[in-house]
Amino acid sequence: MEERRITKIAKAGSVESNDILIMMSPGEGSLEVEIESVVYKQFGDSIRKVILDTLAEEGIKDAKVIAKDKGALDFTIRARVKTCIKRGIENEL
């Protein structure tokens, strides 16, 4: 996918059980991912990989991402990242 840019602050998801809250803002030239999770020790690397893979699939190379995870599975992480991207690039001039 061609490169797309996050132009505004956006968020998606929630801090309910089995969900993840993703917050995204324009980056400073690269991808920066910060993760807070109840299962960080066990699954932190896996969560980061899903987020980075989804960002790559969606053509995002420059963004700051903060994730607050409450035990979300991969399908939920992918969905929330995609929603956040959609919201962050909407109305792009």
Add this chain to the structure above:
Amino acid sequence: MSYRTLLFIPGNNPGMLLNSDILGADAYIIDLEDAVAINEKDSARILVKEYINTFDRNADVFIRINPLDSPYFYEDLAVVKDLNVKGIVLPKASIESMEALDIYLDENNIDFKIIGLIETAMGLELSLEILSKSKKVIGVLLGAEDLTLDLGAKRTKKSDEIRYARSRIIAVSKALQIEAIDTPWTDTDDYEGLKIDTLNAKDLGMTGKALISPRHVDIVNEIFSPSKEELEYAVRVMEAVKSAKEKGLGAFSLDGKMVDLPIIKRAVNLLKMGGVYKEEYDGLLK
């Protein structure tokens, strides 16, 4: 086989989506309409798409999209059309919306089934016409909460206020040979009330019930399942039909009672509901 239970699952709730297939319902209705806040419609669509594309499921899944008069009808369809689901629940079904959905599915070569949700006074009165508008319609679901609001009726646990609506929906469903699905019981903790309400609906002719609580699944499944005695009698009816055919008898009796076509059809329905219908019975019905 009819769906005894169709359980609503909120479309933007990952935990409930994840657990839905093990809750024991015959089918699930993933909800993009009332269970999803206006500002989360986009999020729910994407979550449902990821869920459906990730997991295999045992039970059939329908998606309740938003109504035609909302800004989300076609946005929902654009996502749902590519998903591996059984079909769509059309809310506030009207002649216009049923036609629009039928045309959309035809134009996109999508083999979805449709369950029409009747929940307005106009929808109820025009239900035969509405549900006849598409060959894809396999069932009608009564939405009593919105209907009683439209009627200006008080919604009660006794449900006298929806007796006409239930009967009307059932008559239309039988005329069209589609499933008649009853409105959900909304008090999640009142199991006795659920039993009475479900039995009333079944006795009137409903073939199944929509649910909003997983805790209602077992009770409603049991009520809509034929009993052992009913199944045994149905098998005996079919065996008697077989025997009469072999002897060339046009009319016959069982246990001293004449067996006519309605009794045979009832036996067939029971055997299908019980999942024990045999293909060899097909030849006996001609």
